[in-house]
Amino acid sequence: MQVKISVPFLLFHALSMILRLNALNQDGIHLQKVKLSLSDPAGSLAGWSEWDSTPCNWTGVKCNHNNSVVSVDLSGASLSGSFPVPLCSLPSLSFLSLSNNYIGSSLPLSISSCFNLRYLDLSENVFVGPIPSTLSDLRFLRYLNLAANNFSGSLPETFGHFRRLQSLVLIENLLNGTIPAALGNITSLKKLMLAYNPFSPGQLPSKFGNLTNLEELWLSDCNLVGSIPESFSRLHRLKNIDLASNKLTGSLPNFIFELKRLVQLELYSNHFLGPLPTGWSNLTGLRRFDASMNKFTGMIPADLCELPLESLNLFENNLEGMIPAKISESRNLYELKLFRNQLSGSLPHELGKNSALHTLDVSYNHLSGPIPEFLCHGGALEQLILINNLFSGSIPENLGKCQSLSRIRMRNNQLYGKIPDAFWCLPRVYLLDLYGNAFSGSISLMIHGAKNLSSLLISKNKFSGSIPYEIGLLESLIVFSASDNEFTGEIPGSIVNLEQLGRLDLSNNELTGGIPNGTESMKELNELNLANNRLSGYIPDELGKLQLLNYLDLSKNNFIGLVPMSLQSLKLNMLNLSYNQLSGNIPPLFAKGVYRDSFLGNPGLCFDDASYCIPQNGKRNQAVSLMLRFIFVTAIAVFLVGVFSLGLKYKRIKKMQRRGIITRWTSFHKLCFSEFEINDCLKEGNVIGAGASGKVYKVILRNGETVAVKKLWVRQNKDEMGSAISSEKSEFEAEVETLGQIRHKNIVRLWCCCNAANWKLLVYEYMPNGSLGDLLHSNKNGPLDWPTRFKIALDAAEGLSYLHHDCVPPIVHRDVKSNNILLDEDFGAKISDFGVAKFVKAVNRGVQSMSVVAGSCGYIAPEYAYTLHVNEKSDIYSFGIVILELVTGRRPIDQVLGEKDLPAWVFSILDQKGVEHLLDPILESRYKEHICKVLDIGLLCISSLPSNRPSMRRVVNMLQESGVQTPNNEKDAKLFPSCEEECEEGRLI
Structure with a gap:
């Protein structure tokens, strides 16, 4: 009985399913094909059900009254x-947005079959290759946005055939060639945005004067040369012009x-010259005018300052004369930047x-x-x-x-008088710089209210009285510089509570008492x-x-007693205990x-x-010191033997077969070639490097x-030891997994990858200047000067900082070395070779245990070699070794160093001969002060205790802040930070 009932039921159910499936209209069927063609990890298309009669209620889909799809928005x-x-099979589709996804490969020519499109937005994806010339066949198109992709090649001349296009947005691609004058034929255009593309040097097409409907023109960083064409005078509808960062x-x-x-009107960072004209x-x-970083001369036009400006930026020109008082009458002004000119007179009284007003910067003028x-x-x-100023x-x-x-920065003026009490305790101030004035009075007890203060710079004034206890309540304080004042009394004991303090300078005062305990x-x-000072004890x-x-x-000062033996444990670049009342024996390390x-x-x-000076325990201390050195050298030797043995094991790996069939081709960025073209070029004559894995x-x-x-090469079996050393397959997968999702200017780009039966391919952007290690130690293109080396260090640090702090989860590279820092044609540095990189999981607090040592000899952090525990501190140690390479010109492991590795050799030279004897002799002496600052950063990075190594984000900040105060030439001025982060008496502020 049950069987007789169930069979008809099943037939009825199957028939109903067929009927419901057939009920989905044709547009819905096309969209189902779209769904099947895309990967949807977030489940955004989960609601696109084949059981609906129409797709009109699906996510991102809109229909007209005939239930035909007119809009698809999957941004x-x-x-x-x-x-x-299949989207182009929707006959009524007029609006399509796929922006902010990961859709890639090249854009097919068949997109021209989306013939009814009025709006097309494919921005912020990973499209590659040329922009199809057939796009201009979309005769109804009014809005086209392909920004933030990797399109390359020239802009199609056929774009001049558009007749209804109103917005053309192509910013942040890889377009080259010159900007085609044919774009001047699109007289319907209201927005033309081509910024941030590496176009070939070319002039602004005078034909753009035909774009009489144009309202926005954004061509910054497009390699433009020459002058602004006279024909632009016809563009009477223009509201925004941005021609910044060109030539x-x-x-x-x-x-x-x-x-x-x-x-x-944005004209900054060009080569404009002469006086600013009148007629404003x-x-x-006009609300915003930025003509900074040009060569304008003369005075600031008075009629310019009569406009209701919101922002006026004229910094880094050669302007002179007074700032017109009319600027203070603007009711919209929030930003005024006029620094690095020759301006004189006073600031407008009612400014x-x-x-x-939000920002005022008039630094480096002659204002009074x-x-x-x-x-x-x-x-x-x-x-x-x-x-x-004055x-x-x-x-x-x-x-x-x-x-x-x-x-707040008021340094190097002629200001005087007592600081208002409330000024000391402003709650949001993080930098208070009053250096080099004639301020008097004392530091207010109210300073404890400045909870956000990180830098307090009040040196070279006439401050007096005692330093208040409340200073020790500023938990965020990193720099406290109060030298060359008239402070008296004792150093407050609360100052030892400043656990973030990196610099304390109280020199040249009249302080008494001793150094606080703790x-x-x-x-x-x-x-x-x-x-x-008059310190004692x-x-x-x-x-x-x-x-x-x-x-x-x-x-x-008046310090007495012995020089503490404990100071020998410090890596001191500068030690001065002169002119005190110290007695006894100099610690052995300092007796040089x-x-x-x-x-x-x-x-x-x-x-x-020794008979007069050395205490009874002096010989014992010397013996202990010698023993510690012996243990250290022995440990290094054991470590090197172990790494050498491991290297021999790698060399026994069987060689792969050369031929294979490609089974998968995955692209991430720019692709204008096929796997077959790549395969045909893999010839011995094209080899530029080789390693154990390929x-x-x-x-x-x-x-x-x-x-x-x-x-x-794909390794078929484990190594002879049977250990878990990663095969080339896992190295390939690790590198693809890591690089495939990274987009950063200091990380080498992975264009695509190929899988074959017997080998794997990784296709990268080509770096014409090779690796830092090869260039630094072989001098292929001549010796690297210091500004170039510093630029490389800063670029590499920013790349590592991105991996450690901006990737989720963070990535530990595990093989940072000079050979894995590649250099482009401008010696810009990019981190490469992620074969042993690891994602660091938060549940383990950033520490993972590895089964084997990964990395390169001479760069491996000590704790990693012995404990196999890895976190970002291991990378920081390796980066410190790279800095030592840049400063010394030596390899991490080199015969000329004898039995020492590079860190041991550096410390030895610093102890015995001084810093002059370890600097690369080809570096110019005028950079010595800056080189020493970078060396200090490198020594911090190779601290034996991982917890004492700064984070990469802090390393980047320290490098940026280490810049020289007065660059010697135009090249240096571009490399080093601006004068706002200058040095005080050779010490970084």
Whole structure:
């Protein structure tokens, strides 16, 4: 009975399913094909059900009254795959947006079959290859956005055939060739945005003067040369012009004043010259004008300052004369940047009174007079930068009420008087720089309210009184510089609570008492300068526990007793204990020529007469020191033998077969070639490198572009030891998994990968200058100068910082070395070779245990070699070795170093001869001060204790802040940070 009932039921159910399936209309069937063609890890298309009669209620789909699909919007859906061609089978489709996904490969020519499209947005994907010339066949298209992809080649001349296009957005691609004049035929255009493409040098097409409907023109960083064409005077509808970061020349044309609808004019970082013209009163709608970093001369036009400007940036020109008072009448002004000119006179008295001024930077001029009292009248002032002028008078009381202030720099002026109490405790200020003025009075007890303060720079003033206890309550304080003042009393004991403090300079005051107890808690301290005071008592032994301390100056005080033996554990680049009342024996490490001048004026100290100077336990200490050195050298030797043995094991791996059939081809970025073209070019004559796992080939494609191809042999079995050492397959998968999802300017790009039966291919962007290691140690293209080396260090640090701090989860490279830092044609550095990289899981607090040592001899952190525990600190150690290479010109393991590795040799030379004897002799002496600062950073990175190594983000900051104050030439000025992060008496602020 049950069987007789169930059979008809099943038939009925099957029939109903067929009927429901057939009920889905034709547009729905096409969209089902789209769904099948895309990878949908986020489940964005999960609601696209074949059981619906129409797709009109599906996510991202809209229909007209006939249930025909007219709009598909799948932006930000995390989709991947190739462009879904079935979309073009939707006859009524007029709106299509696939922006912010991972859709790649090339854009097919058949996209022209989407003939009814009015709106097409494919921005922020990974499309590669040329832009199809057939796009211009979409005769109804009004909006086209292909921004932030990897399209290459020239812009199609056929784009000039568009007749209804209003917006053309192609920013941030890899387009080359010159900008075609044919675009001037698209007279319907309102927006033309081609910025940030590596076009060939070319002039602005004069034919663009035909675009009389144009409202926005964005051509920054397009390699434009020459002058602005006269034909642009016809573009009367233009509201925004951005021609920044090009090589445009000549004077600013007067016809610019005929464009009366202009709201924004961006001309910064070009080669414009001559005076700024007058006639600005015609541009009554202009809100933002940026002509900084040009060669403009003369005075700031008065009629320019009469406009209702929101932002005026004219910094880094050669402007002179006074700042027109009319600028203070603008009710919209929030940003005024005029630094690095030759301006004189005073700031307008009512500046800030009529607007909510946010930023004022007039540094490096010849301005004088008082600081205007209304700067924060609108309650919005955040940055007040007045460096290197002739300002005088006191700080206005009103600024003490400016709760919005976060960055204050008034150094090197002629300001004087007492600082308002409220000014000391502004809650958002993180940098307070009053260096080099004549301020008097004391530090207010209210300073404890400045909870965000990280840098307090008040040196070279006339401050007096005692340093308040409340200083020790500033938990965020990193730099406290109060030298060359008239402070008295004792150093407050609370100062040892500043666990983030990296620099303490109280030299040249009249401080008394001793160094406070508890300094061992100041773990981040790397500079302590208490010279030229009246301090007394014993030098605390606990200073030797500050492992980051590399600058110690206690000279010209009244310290007594012995020099603490514990100071020998520090890596001191500068030690000065001269002119005190110290006695006894000099610690053995310091009893060398390089430190002889560190103990002058202490008649009770002795270097040589052991019978008179050395305490009874001196020989025992020497014995202990020798024993520790012996243990260290022995450990290094054992480690090197182990790594050498491991290397021999790798060389026994069987060679792969050369031929194979490609089974999978995966692209991530630009592709304008096929796997067969790559395979045909893998010839011995094209080999540019080889390793244990395969070879690297230089491949010149038919289109003239060059790529680098890494060919990995597939190992069929485990190694002879039966261990878990990764095969080339896992190395291939690791590198693909890592690089396939990374897009950063300092990480080498992986274009695509190929899988075959017997080998694997990784296709990278080609780096014409090879590796840092090869260039540094072989001098192929001549010796690298210091600015180039510093640029390479900074680029590599930014790449590693991205891996450690911006990837989720973080990535540990595990094989950072100079040979894995590749250099492009401009010596820009990029991190490469991710074959042993690991994702660090948060559940393990950033530490993972590996089964084997991965990395390269000479770069491996000590704790990694012995414990197999890996985290980002291992990479930081390796990067420190790279810095030592850049500074010394030596390899990490080199015969010329004898039995020492590079860190041991560096420490030995520093101890015995001084820093001059370890610097690469080909480096120019004028860079010595900056090289030493970078060396300090490298020594921090190779600290034996991983916890003492700075993070890569901090390393980047330290490198950026290490820049010289006055670059020697234009090249240096581009490499080193701006003058706002200058040095104080050779020490970094």
